[in-house]
Amino acid sequence: MHDFMEDELNRPSVIKNEYYLSIDYVPDNLPHRDKELRTLAQGFKVLINSPGKTSLKYIIEGPVGTGKTAVAKLFADKIISSANLRGINLHQIHINCRINKSPYLIYLKILRKFRPNFPRRGHSPEEVLQMIIEILDQNDLYLLLILDELDYFIKQKGADILYDLTRLMDDRLNEPQRISIIGIGRRIRLDESVFDLSTLSTLQQNIIRFDKYTVQELYDILKYRVQLAFEEDVVMDETLQVICDIASERGDARYAIELLWRAGKQADALNSKKVIPDYARRAKSDTHPELRREIFSALPFHNQLLLIAAARILKESCSAYATIGEVEDMYHSVCEEYNEEPRAHTQIWEWVQDLSAHGIISSKRSGQGQRGQTTLIGISDVPADLLEQFLLSFIENR
Numbered sequence: 001m002h003d004f005m006e007d008e009l010n011r012p013s014v015i016k017n018e019y020y021l022s023i024d025y026v027p028d029n030l031p032h033r034d035k036e037l038r039t040l041a042q043g044f045k046v047l048i049n050s051p052g053k054t055s056l057k058y059i060i061e062g063p064v065g066t067g068k069t070a071v072a073k074l075f076a077d078k079i080i081s082s083a084n085l086r087g088i089n090l091h092q093i094h095i096n097c098r099i100n101k102s103p104y105l106i107y108l109k110i111l112r113k114f115r116p117n118f119p120r121r122g123h124s125p126e127e128v129l130q131m132i133i134e135i136l137d138q139n140d141l142y143l144l145l146i147l148d149e150l151d152y153f154i155k156q157k158g159a160d161i162l163y164d165l166t167r168l169m170d171d172r173l174n175e176p177q178r179i180s181i182i183g184i185g186r187r188i189r190l191d192e193s194v195f196d197l198s199t200l201s202t203l204q205q206n207i208i209r210f211d212k213y214t215v216q217e218l219y220d221i222l223k224y225r226v227q228l229a230f231e232e233d234v235v236m237d238e239t240l241q242v243i244c245d246i247a248s249e250r251g252d253a254r255y256a257i258e259l260l261w262r263a264g265k266q267a268d269a270l271n272s273k274k275v276i277p278d279y280a281r282r283a284k285s286d287t288h289p290e291l292r293r294e295i296f297s298a299l300p301f302h303n304q305l306l307l308i309a310a311a312r313i314l315k316e317s318c319s320a321y322a323t324i325g326e327v328e329d330m331y332h333s334v335c336e337e338y339n340e341e342p343r344a345h346t347q348i349w350e351w352v353q354d355l356s357a358h359g360i361i362s363s364k365r366s367g368q369g370q371r372g373q374t375t376l377i378g379i380s381d382v383p384a385d386l387l388e389q390f391l392l393s394f395i396e397n398r
């Protein structure tokens, strides 16, 4: 009998180490982000030179896949090791606000860094925060808090962690300032109704904007990954150029790396020893960078149902936009399918604003004379039936 497992294991691959193409890998070298890393280093130097003197708040803002998370993680590692070298007890914690959706969950996550078994229930957010401060004070610790995907959070009414933490620091005027923050997001609304003017102006001065990567920048990023992840001389230069051209429209390094990975897989599947440009083109037709599992899977169930409704309407009507009324009707029938009580119109309207702020759908006001004034809903470039299937797959695995 043929051993298929051994066959597979012995099969030659153009990929030497797939890990370097995975999303878990944080490179220790980030081409074309020197300036941003330097700005952070200059800004945060005071935490090491005069610990406790001040609490810093920086914001990193920029489009998808521009290295915001990677830069923040690399920077945090560097500052922690410099601090530790000098006997300063600086710790960092990276929290994804898309996953930890409330101040309470965020504080709990911080507290558990120091008290791993702290129970989930039984305390208010303020109490948990107070405990964190006590631990930091008692042990002379400092904390660099990285709040990633903060824009998922800031829009939720009343839940404004930046504000809470800022106020807390301000109240401790004569005591050491223990917590500094880097907030990260595509676009962070700094609302005057939430922040007082002085906090707002400090925050505005400390915004670091990341631009989309250019073709050349993407090329340099990929070149380095190719060295790490692929066998020598298997990836053709033309292939990299095709990938960079495709990905440069969005300036998105994540998408470029995914295309590279898929092109490599394609070569293996076809037993090819070279990764030729055509594999990159095929990879493009297989991927929709808009459909990111982690984004959709974290959406509340009813948001997923609403998106299914929108996808169905758009599929059936073959038009670019549907009215919010049509989507809502379809949402009711989708709810029925899943035995769910539909939510009220105002709630749906809010979700639409939210989903569109996150670029998951697009919404606009209809023009004059077009069935009166209403909100029109569209989905990004993804084909409607693909989006529907994609969402159904989450719901089934729920």
Ligand SMILES: Nc1ncnc2c1ncn2[C@@H]1O[C@H](COP(=O)(O)OP(=O)(O)OP(=O)(O)O)[C@@H](O)[C@H]1O
Pocket: 022, 023, 025, 026, 027, 029, 030, 031, 032, 033, 062, 063, 064, 065, 066, 067, 068, 069, 070, 071, 185, 186, 221, 253, 254, 257
């Ligand atoms: N300058 C760079 N050099 C090497 N790899 C990079 C660079 N910038 C980004 N990457 C890689 O591209 C991918 C996306 O980067 P990252 O996750 O930092 O993007 P992001 O700006 O946080 O995106 P999002 O807004 O979706 O969270 C990661 O795998 C990261 O390692």
Ligand SMILES: [Mg+2]
Pocket: 068, 069, 070, 148, 149
């Ligand atoms: Mg990120």
